Amino acid sequence: MSILVNKDTHVIVVGMTGREGANHTKAMREFGTQVVAGVTPGKGGQTHEGLPIYNSVAEAKANHPVDASIIFVPPAGAADAVLESAHAGVPLVILITEGVPTVDMMKAVQEVNRLNQESLSQGGKGVRLIGGNCPGLISSGECKIGIMPNSIYAEKGRIGLISRSGTLTYEAGKLLQLAGLGTSTTVGIGGDPVIGTTFADVLPLFEADPDTDAIVVIGEIGGADEEAAAEYIKNNMKKPVVAFISGRSAPAGKRMGHAGAIIMGNIGTPESKLAAFKDANVPVADTMPEIIELVKKVLNK
């Protein structure tokens, strides 16, 4: 097993015919992901590398089983694409696009949360948005809905990974792979200020996953998602968690590449995050390689 996605997950690619969409569709299929169709408004009826293209998610969904959609749409249309998938009843929506206006994301996330509540209260599957500005998610050896390098995730491992950063996700994945630990599922939640899924949303899934033994949380400065994660871990989790925080030496008031990575006043400081993890008994690695040491330690390996 794994969380969120596996060998049986049927995926549509929104924006498949664009450059990014096409490249990553190829890579996802090479990894083994069951991509069933693409969506590009105005190109409905065409095919792309043997896959049918539809004008809308609704059309794709009427013709294929769809468990997830991955969105490669330029920033101006990205939030609309999220809502299209969500309203069409796709239960898992992954937004890769970087540079989506924050106000668009606020509106989309609020609506997705509402649709999720409505769906769940009516016994439906709910709707989950991951991203934007994220590398997607991948269950090693099973299914990739994202843009991470395939090689790192070829074999299944037993460590769950959640990260705000793309490259650090790969770096940590590689280190876990080299250490012989490997990853069960890796979830890149994205570096924007307003995202669909946070650490605290993913942690319970790993807690419930019989094939995950420990979880690595890769946070960074800005916001209070790490604090919320620590609170959740403290109150609800039995499995061990190891954390890492990047940007600990960044000065306040400067946006460190990620729109969400900024210390404003006393919000988002590394001190606050370190204190929260300490309070939750979560060891925090000072360097990336130390993550491996700590994971081994918490697993008594």
Add this chain to the structure above:
Amino acid sequence: MSILVNKDTHVIVVGMTGREGANHTKAMREFGTQVVAGVTPGKGGQTHEGLPIYNSVAEAKANHPVDASIIFVPPAGAADAVLESAHAGVPLVILITEGVPTVDMMKAVQEVNRLNQESLSQGGKGVRLIGGNCPGLISSGECKIGIMPNSIYAEKGRIGLISRSGTLTYEAGKLLQLAGLGTSTTVGIGGDPVIGTTFADVLPLFEADPDTDAIVVIGEIGGADEEAAAEYIKNNMKKPVVAFISGRSAPAGKRMGHAGAIIMGNIGTPESKLAAFKDANVPVADTMPEIIELVKKVLNK
């Protein structure tokens, strides 16, 4: 008994210190309504005829039991006042104001409906909006939250009355009073195109009310609320219903005073409404006095 409001209903008046608000507060109290407070932003801390005035509905609610609010606020602020009451958790909101922009009402009604669903799904009392552009509602001999003439509703009767028109409500009430039948509760739902509560929303309440024997529905041209009511009656109601439709001789395309009273294309025609009521076995009075005859007939009196 009666529906929606009774002797124990605690009411706040939003806009109490305005001319209309003040006059009707007086009349409601004369009728016996338990008005507990008024709300006028900026006049909090004052009193009006012995009643405390608050700056917000939330403040009023923190200091008094509040079962309903009645709104006398000029059109530009009316929809906001509705949302204030709804978000403050007032379960029954009556909007008297005439001339509220339709787009404002669309937004407010959609949000009130959502709050209602949320509240009900969490075991709450829900939120119901009546109006705008309506005379309010009155349970004869018990409680008036509205602007109708007190004298017509002094004694309790056993006929429920629902109406899109103000004056025809009074006229029908008077006729029922004179005929010795009287009204249990009278609900003026309002003449605007977008209103909070429709015939079909009120009918189940009367169906369930042990003190109502029959229901009179006073409709008019425009929209399809009467058709929806007929559908509901056909499928769900055991109690007899009598209908009246005004504006049957009005030409298409002309707005008859009420913003909602307009025949557009083949929508809102009297023919459609008559056919729907016929299909639901609801007798339709050709004149106001005929309402009385038909009510007596359906009650076998």
Add this chain to the structure above:
Amino acid sequence: MKLHEYQGKELLRQFGVNVQDGKVAYTPDEVRTIAREYGQPVVVKAQVHVGGRGKAGGVRFSPTIDKAHENAEKILGMDIKGLTVNKVLVTKAVDIDAGVEYYVGMIVDRNVQSFTLMASAEGGVEIEEVAAATPEKIIRHRVDPVTGLRPYEAREVAIKAGFKGNLNKIADMMVKMSKAALERDAVLVEINPLFIDADGTPLALDTKFEIDDNAMYRHKDLLSWRETEAEHPLEIEAAKYGFAYVKLDDGNVGVLGNGAGIVMTSLDVVNRAGAKPANFLDIGGGAKAEIVYNAVKLVSKDSDVKAIFINIFGGITRADEVAKGVIQALNEGILTKPVRMRIAGTAETEAKALLAEVNSPLIQMYPDMFQAAEAAAQDANNAGEKK
């Protein structure tokens, strides 16, 4: 408030909708100048607040400058359903055969408590005709009033309606129309025909746009677009008094009452009595002598009116106030037509005493609305026969 085609187009243009170029002209010479400037076939279109301009000959294709001038001479000054055409819109003509004509529109829809977007591949004809003949050819979609139409929704509607052309551009136009409807408080917006050219690009050839009167306070920039000369003079006067007034065709009984419902019912009662109502007039709540006087004065000015039916119901209305208003009109010589009235209110005795004092056959009170309406109908019909 109904907008002229050219005004509606201007509003849509403000929201980025691709609208066919055009200019307004008041004289045939101005039309000639515009046609010369465009240097291509034009269409000369009457700007009046009624439907059916085309059938009435108020829209004319003009392949040459001279023809445009000639058509302008025909259209300017013509009468369309009682309204005189005093201006035309001159637009560049489009080669309809080089594209397709669709319909898109949004209306306030009581049944969904919001706007309904309508789209049909059957463009260029009245949507009511499509609705009557082939309702399945109109795609309907509720628009969320808070978020407005989303691009993906617009695309789905366009696909369902069978629109051919550039899907994204067409959807974008619909989104902009939705924005215009919501931000400008439309009651109705139509783009018909929505022309799709050979490249698939949409172009609005004709529009209808009507704005919610209740929302005009936040569209002060459009107040100057209100053209009183294009409305019925009595409607303008009624607006001045704050009355809801609608002039009705072919009527002979003036009708006034307090409240939209009671006036609508009064129309019905006049009809049942064998006459035809000449107007709808709601004087609102709390009838005082002054208000009744103004209402009677207004209705009396209508030459169609041969008798007046007053129907008042109100817990607090005093019958004597109503009587006073009518008597004042009589005394000032304004009232020359019989007034038949029913007033449910206090002070009936006082009212009767006042009327007895005046003792004019022109004013009579009746105990119920049917008797009053029948008397008014009879008077009106008799007056008609006498003529």
Add this chain to the structure above:
Amino acid sequence: MKLHEYQGKELLRQFGVNVQDGKVAYTPDEVRTIAREYGQPVVVKAQVHVGGRGKAGGVRFSPTIDKAHENAEKILGMDIKGLTVNKVLVTKAVDIDAGVEYYVGMIVDRNVQSFTLMASAEGGVEIEEVAAATPEKIIRHRVDPVTGLRPYEAREVAIKAGFKGNLNKIADMMVKMSKAALERDAVLVEINPLFIDADGTPLALDTKFEIDDNAMYRHKDLLSWRETEAEHPLEIEAAKYGFAYVKLDDGNVGVLGNGAGIVMTSLDVVNRAGAKPANFLDIGGGAKAEIVYNAVKLVSKDSDVKAIFINIFGGITRADEVAKGVIQALNEGILTKPVRMRIAGTAETEAKALLAEVNSPLIQMYPDMFQAAEAAAQDANNAGEKK
């Protein structure tokens, strides 16, 4: 994009916020003219994109025209945190004692996935200070991003914050600020102080306004407000290449990598190695020689930089491409500082071969980021000592 005070005020004015009158001046003589025109005490305020203007002497009350001129002479040309003041805003002075000063603002708040409205009766000081000392004096309220702040919500917040004055006017101002924030894609808007005069009417005396760079495509009318001269010259050049670049104070090691997370971590690693990062530079995904070349060129121009640390991780990045980019910089004579790099990618052998060919002590590859960072730190610190 950060706006100047006068620009933020102009935006708020567009949304109907009552803003203190003021005019921009570039010379003391212009200031004199404005002060004369206003004919009352004025305040001369430096317009620079940094906080703490007041403490730095960049905001001066000027009771007379001569004093305004004198203050302008002091402020224009002064240096505030490394930025030269080249314009001032001259505003009418307000008698602060005749009213009260409050704070209202809205920020993007990750924790509520929307805007948070903040209001405090402790106006006129930095809100961070209030947050640190007396957090209970700041009222926070999540604003629905779809509907915006409602008047009733604004009133409730104002009441909770203990605002005195005309409740409806103050709430109306907050609603307008919310509209400005949502429609203009603000990251941050502050009105501080929000002055309430003796009549209870609110007036914005100072503002901060920052716009989401990702949304600038829909605010093209504001592009001309971007002042490159007010930004760090290297930040301007970085923007040209599409790099995310931040100049850091007191650093000596230039840092570049692919991805915000890895660069942030690289800063941390440099710190741990005992040096100080001089910048943050994210070159984005898929590093080709050209991109690396541009990045190295950019960082080399920073005179604070004594050594460069390159940290690349990518499944598809080729080490030889990175090496080629650095070598190009070396060959063109641009690279005069040691480059210490770690590249996790394919073609490491090819990269080493290329570097061996060049055989310059300025370029070294290391197997992990720590060794590379330590080498860079040592080089940088040594260079510093030599000086």
